[in-house]
Amino acid sequence: MRTILAAALVRRCEDKDFAFLTGDLGFMALEPVRAAAGARFINAGVAEQNMVSVAAGMARLGFRPWVYSIAPFIYARAFEQIRNDVCFHKLPVFLVGNGGGYAYGVMGATHHALQDYGALLGLPNLKVYVPAFAADVPVAAERIARAGGPAYFRLGSDETPKNFVLPAYASWRRLLVGGGPTLIIVGPLAGGILGAAMQRPTEIRPTLWVLSELPVLADEIPAALVEDIQRSGHLVVVEEHVAEGGAGQALAYALLLRGAAPQHFSHRHALGYPSGFYGSQNYHRKECGLDPQSILALTEKP
Amino acid sequence: MAQKTTFDPRWGAGPILARGGVSCVADPENRVTTPDAQQEVAVKELHRRARLRLLRMHYESGVGHLGGNLSALDLLLTLHHRVMGKDDLFVLSKGHAAGALYVTLWSLGRLSDEELVQFHKDHTRLVGHPQADAIPDIVFATGSLGHGLGLSAGLGLGKRLRGQPGRVFCLMSDGEWNEGSTWESLIFVAHHGLAAVVPIIDLNGLQGFGTTTEVADLGCLADKLRGFGLEVREIDGHDPEAIRDALSVEMPVRPMAVVARTVKGHGVSFMENRMEWHYLPMSAEQYAQAVEEAKRR
Numbered sequence: 001m002r003t004i005l006a007a008a009l010v011r012r013c014e015d016k017d018f019a020f021l022t023g024d025l026g027f028m029a030l031e032p033v034r035a036a037a038g039a040r041f042i043n044a045g046v047a048e049q050n051m052v053s054v055a056a057g058m059a060r061l062g063f064r065p066w067v068y069s070i071a072p073f074i075y076a077r078a079f080e081q082i083r084n085d086v087c088f089h090k091l092p093v094f095l096v097g098n099g100g101g102y103a104y105g106v107m108g109a110t111h112h113a114l115q116d117y118g119a120l121l122g123l124p125n126l127k128v129y130v131p132a133f134a135a136d137v138p139v140a141a142e143r144i145a146r147a148g149g150p151a152y153f154r155l156g157s158d159e160t161p162k163n164f165v166l167p168a169y170a171s172w173r174r175l176l177v178g179g180g181p182t183l184i185i186v187g188p189l190a191g192g193i194l195g196a197a198m199q200r201p202t203e204i205r206p207t208l209w210v211l212s213e214l215p216v217l218a219d220e221i222p223a224a225l226v227e228d229i230q231r232s233g234h235l236v237v238v239e240e241h242v243a244e245g246g247a248g249q250a251l252a253y254a255l256l257l258r259g260a261a262p263q264h265f266s267h268r269h270a271l272g273y274p275s276g277f278y279g280s281q282n283y284h285r286k287e288c289g290l291d292p293q294s295i296l297a298l299t300e301k302p
Numbered sequence: 303m304a305q306k307t308t309f310d311p312r313w314g315a316g317p318i319l320a321r322g323g324v325s326c327v328a329d330p331e332n333r334v335t336t337p338d339a340q341q342e343v344a345v346k347e348l349h350r351r352a353r354l355r356l357l358r359m360h361y362e363s364g365v366g367h368l369g370g371n372l373s374a375l376d377l378l379l380t381l382h383h384r385v386m387g388k389d390d391l392f393v394l395s396k397g398h399a400a401g402a403l404y405v406t407l408w409s410l411g412r413l414s415d416e417e418l419v420q421f422h423k424d425h426t427r428l429v430g431h432p433q434a435d436a437i438p439d440i441v442f443a444t445g446s447l448g449h450g451l452g453l454s455a456g457l458g459l460g461k462r463l464r465g466q467p468g469r470v471f472c473l474m475s476d477g478e479w480n481e482g483s484t485w486e487s488l489i490f491v492a493h494h495g496l497a498a499v500v501p502i503i504d505l506n507g508l509q510g511f512g513t514t515t516e517v518a519d520l521g522c523l524a525d526k527l528r529g530f531g532l533e534v535r536e537i538d539g540h541d542p543e544a545i546r547d548a549l550s551v552e553m554p555v556r557p558m559a560v561v562a563r564t565v566k567g568h569g570v571s572f573m574e575n576r577m578e579w580h581y582l583p584m585s586a587e588q589y590a591q592a593v594e595e596a597k598r599r
Contacts, residue, residue, distance in 0.1 A: 019463070039463060045493075050452040050486035057456015060441060061464065080446060081483070085453060088434040142552050 001137050001155040001188075002029045002098050008138035010036045010122035012145065017062055018257060020253040021055055023069035025098075030068070045236035052078040052267030055093045056085035064092040064145065071097030071154060075120055082150070083101050087123040089288020092148045095212045100130065100187065101240030101270060102284035108126065109278070114270045117154060121215050128214040130187035131169070134158035136212065139169035156240075157281070159191025161198060171213035172222050179232035180299045182225070182262075187288060189240050196292035201284045206299040207232060216250040218257040226260045235262035235301055240290060243269045266298060307450055318499050326406045327498060341382040345542050346599075352379055353569055353596045358403045361589040363422040366546075367430070369579035371402040371538070373506040373564040374473060376512065378406040381502070391457050393442055395450020396475035396504060396516025397431035403440070404428050412439050448481030450474060451501055455490050458499035469498045469553065477509030490531040500517050500549065501527075504539060506566040508577060524561045532559045537563035570595055 006029055012018045013036040020033050021042045025218035034041040044051035048069055055065040067074065074097045075082070084198075086093045096163045097113060101219040104111035117128040129151060137155070144151045160166060167173050175194055184256035185193055197205045207228045229235050235255075237248035255261050271288045278284075284293045289298070318330060336450050352375060360368050367368065368474025374396065394403050404421065407413040413428075417581055420426040427436040442453050454472035491499050503523065507514050520526060533554060537544040539562025553559045566580070567573025570592045584592060 042459070044490065045486075046491065047486035049448075049483040050455070050490050053449055053452025053483070053487065054456035054459060054490065056442070057453040057458075058460040058463075059456075060453075061457060061460035063463075063467075065459055081449065081452070084443060085448055085449055090435075201563075 001131065001134055001158055002026075002096075003291045004137045004151075005096065005155065006030055006033050007087045007143060007266050008032050008081050012141075013037045013040070015064070017064045019055075019063045020057055021067045023051050023073060027244045040112070048077040051083050052081035052093070052095075053085050055090055056081070056089065059091035059093050061088070061146055064094070064148070065098055065193050066094045066097040066111065068098070070111060071116055072111060075113065075116045075152065078258045079119065081122050082102040082120070082126075087125050088148055090125045092150070094144050094151045094153060095220055096153045098155045100156050101189070103156050105280040105288070105289065106278055109273060114118050114272065115245065116241070117152065118154050118241060119232035121245065121250075123150070126152060128152045128154065128156075128210050130154045130156075130214070132185075132187050132190045132212055133160045133166055133209045134162070135166055138171040139151075140212065140236070143169075151264055154187065156188035158251055159188060159195070161191060161195035164194065168259055169212065169217070170212070171220070172225060173212075174207065174224065174228070175209050175210055176205065176208040176209050179203040180232065181236050181264075181266075182204040182207050182209065182228045182232045183236045183238065183295070184209045184220060184225075184247075184251065185297055186237075186241070188240060189285070190245070193238070193292045193295050198297065201298070204300050205296075206236065211247060214247060216254045218254040221254060221258060221260075226255075226258065229255070229260060229262045233262065234266070236266040236268070236288060236295070238268045238295055240285070241270055241291040242272070243267060268298065276299060340581075342461060347385065348374060349379055349542065350596065351558045351599055352405050352409050354593060355408060356401055357570070357584075357589065357592050358597060359405065359421050359444045360401055360583050361417050362419065364583045364598030365401070365422045365430070366579070366581045366583045368570075369566040369573060369576070369583070370396065370475065370504070370506065370509065371399050372533045372568045372570065372573065374504045375397040375402045375405070375564045376540045376542060376564055376568070377473060377502060377504060377545055377564070378402050379382070379409065381473075381549065382406050382410060382504065384542070384546045385549045386471065387468065389466065391441060391468065393450045393457070393470065393472045394432060394440070394444055395427050395454075395472050396447070398475075399473070399504070400428070400432050400445075401431060401482060403432065407439055413437070419589070447475065447478035448483035451484055451487035451499075452493065454499045454501070455494075456489050456495055458491070458496040459494060461498055462496070468547050469500055470498065471549070472501050474501055474503050475509070476503055476505045476507065476514050476523065477517075479503075479520060480509070486528070488530055492532060494557060497554050499557060502549070503559065503561045504564050505561055506564045508566045508575065508580065510580065512577075526562070527559045532557050534559050534561055536561045536563065538562070540568055569599055
């Protein structure tokens with residue numbers, strides 16, 4: 001997704017308010033942005049706290065900086081700078097975290113971001129964008145720039161199923177209709193599960209929604225989704241993030257506020273490292289029951 | 303170009319300084335601009351008046367934190383009255399000197415006497431550490447140490463990219479050189495040659511729970527800064543002429559810093575170099591004595 005973002009940002013370089021800061025990462029991806037942005041491309045070095053403060057200072061002068069690192073380094077290392085310097089002042093600083101969840105796989109836990117949006121969503125004015133498919137990235141980037149407030153852009157790997165006609169990017173999208181439970185998936189995890197669900201008979205497969213923008217607000221939950229939940233009687237929320245502060249908890253709360261609590265509620269989420277062993281992103285997903293087979297087994301159980 | 307300022311009642315204004323906006327500049331009518339002999343008297347009177355107002359504000363609001371405010375007051379007054387121009391910006395990295403900054407803004411006619419009475423009260427704009435977008439003259443909320451130099455670097459870099467004139471003055475404590483983020487920012491300022499960014503270090507030698515030597519001895523901070531390639535001026539941080547001379551220079555070729563030797567609790571004998579005045583409010587008797595001493599200066 002980051003190469004697609006880089007291409008999208010190259011097109012934004014004509015905007016004189018555009019600036020891009022990286023924490024010394026982006027080899028083989030960000031070179032086009034560096035070439036197009038010139039002096040407004042700043043490698044801030046391995047110093048994420050300062051990078052976010054610098055971006056806030058630039059934003060005070062009217063710049064709209066994009067600030068890049070891998071997900072854990074941007075949200076966790078610079079958390080206080082994000083809160084004090086960016087969010088308190090409602091500044092247009094757009095944080096890009098590459099590799100949300102277990103995306104960096106066997107690189108290990110220090111490189112994973114399992115608590116990122118949960119930690120950030122408590123901050124004032126900040127909005128989180130989790131594109132599910134590569135095609136979402138340029139549209140979501142445009143929405144981030146247009147919204148003009150603090151943003152966290154959580155990137156992952158594209159797993160768009162072949163021959164699937166993707167509806168245009170939106171915060172909520174229904175991708176598949178079926179006779180099974182209502183399944184809500186956050187971000188790129190949707191691709192693999194969608195591909196597997198498409199192979200199942202319509203009457204037993206889930207009705208699949210993908211969620212790409214957080215926080216979840218009760219009055220912004222689409223009426224069609226509420227209808228699906230009421231009709232199916234079972235809501236399953238799936239995300240590559242720990243339960244605490246995640247979308248599952250937020251959805252349960254929002255649906256209660258809305259007076260639309262599901263009869264049955266299931267939540268599949270990141271569990272950390274239950275076995276104490278490490279592996280690829282798919283290894284960790286499977287260990288948490290986040291792989292397509294486990295999710296379909298959950299939605300198809302009698 | 304006109305500034306667009308909109309306030310979000312909950313969280314503040316967002317980017318208030320669109321295109322050449324300016325904050326914290328002296329109102330020309332309130333500046334000290336008299337000839338030399340008269341000026342010396344006027345400066346002395348300004349500093350005396352401000353010190354008394356600071357003491358009164360802290361006393362009436364029952365607020366401590368006086369030590370670091372008294373060490374910073376002469377720097378803040380000189381900077382705002384006699385150094386900064388309309389293109390310059392200011393960031394208070396040592397946010398716990400908010401009282402001294404409020405009194406400086408009061409001395410410029412930017413805050414009223416009535417507003418100073420609200421210091422530390424409920425429903426106030428004058429918080430213990432500057433609040434985001436509460437006062438248009440204050441660019442950034444601060445209070446957690448180690449943020450101001452990075453913010454100033456962003457402002458300085460932004461100015462350079464925009465081709466805007468002016469400098470960014472950043473008043474820092476000596477204790478905040480314990481913070482790793484401060485060193486990150488120093489590296490950034492030095493590497494990018496951000497000569498518009500001027501860190502001013504209020505070197506009072508006392509930090510939260512000990513002297514800077516006892517807690518985390520950096521040796522000679524000025525030498526450390528020189529080691530990063532900065533031009534460093536070491537001055538008496540309570541001498542208005544020395545402060546003005548050190549800061550009133552043309553934009554230097556390479557970044558500079560001012561290390562200002564100060565006294566925590568300066569001007570009140572029982573507060574000077576005493577740890578407790580980082581925290582404690584004054585009793586009525588202490589306030590009376592402090593006022594007597596400040597009047598005599």
